Amino acid sequence: MLVLLCAGFVSLSSAQTGVGLTISPRGLYAIPVGSLADRLVPTGGVKLGIGARLDENWTWEGTFEATRFMKGNKDQLYFPDLQVTLELYGAGVQASYYPFGAEGILAGKVHPFMTGGLSVYRWLARRGAHATDSTGAVVVPGLVQQDWSLGFRGGAGIEFLPIERVGIFGQVTYGVVVGELWPALALHLENTSGFQTVEGSVGLRVYLPSKLF
Template identity: 30%
Template sequence: MKYRVPCCLLFVSLFAAQVGAAQDREFTVGVSGSMLVPTSALSKRFVAAPGGSLFFFVNRGTPQWGAAFEYVKFSKLADNLSVSRPITDTVGGVPQKTFYQIPLPKLAMSLEMFGASVQARYDAVRFGDLLVNIGFGAGIYRWTFKRNEYRDSLRVQTLRGVRTAAVLNVPALQQQDWSGGLNAGIDLVFRIADPVSVTGGARYKIIIGELWPTLALDLESVSTFQMLDLRAGISVDF
């Protein structure tokens, strides 16, 4: 298993070298890995997650048009997920209400997405073998959100000892839908050995989906899935 990826890359490179005799290559195909960093409301639920994509372009005209097939799954939760609950203590005969931030160690959520998008890119500037492109895209994505049920008694240390701040009995939740999305950013292409290039770049991506709030867990709604897509990969021209 551990030798399959290097062998596949070697095969692609050798095959590309044979095909790459022609000077005018009309097509580019490639694969890239991404680190997708949630922003805005989505960052309050998840941290960065790896993803991947397959892409191709037709190298004719301006802009150059192509397509991409993408996948990502967010499952690692943000560190600050907690609930705020008040407890009233009597100090010197005077009631005092104190709010406690209580972590949710049993909480599990995931957001899985895959989709296809139409891509366009403009050649912006070239520095030797490095080409900088401005890229745009629009696509459709299938996404699934899952949250486990949460049943627990939340206890905190107060002036009068350990007390129960809340008893949670929250059912599980699953959402699934198709949503449109947009992305824009900078793509980098560095030719390492004709016709093979190393690719990279950063795009800001918005998918128009909605995650419902769960008030019992202090989870606010997420009206759009916004993220920064940092990517690196390899491409071959034909």
């Protein structure tokens, strides 16, 4: 992914023509991976990209996203009714590289691409108070954690252009946010270091003429 981003910066500095505005709203489905999956179940989210198509191969976008994991994984939690949540709100930059350029495949209607990005996240994690025995005599207090963290994401996708300047795309990416959820031994919760997810997303990408940019 770092190679992809560095190559994009070279393209950004050398691009002279063909710059046009892009707008790409999308919906996503985030699946927790690793120790995060022991706490939370998959959830939906939203993402918006606003950027530029620099040339036939490169698109750069600023991105804004929100993903809220509001349900605990009852199959993995020692106490299935324990309330655990994680909210992620991010802003960053994403580069997409189209190896076949404007020609694409299948008469120019289908365009595979690779993508990678870097974001800054504001995250908020909550763990509810919970009794550790049936009598309720011992109660572990609730906990709220919040912080700012960097996140990285990379993957691949495919874009279909049914009409000029409008693309329908889907992509699958793996990402990690550099955050930490503290353990609670009395609740049989282990430390979670790094919020890893696999995301599938579907959206529209609208290409506005370069004269408007």
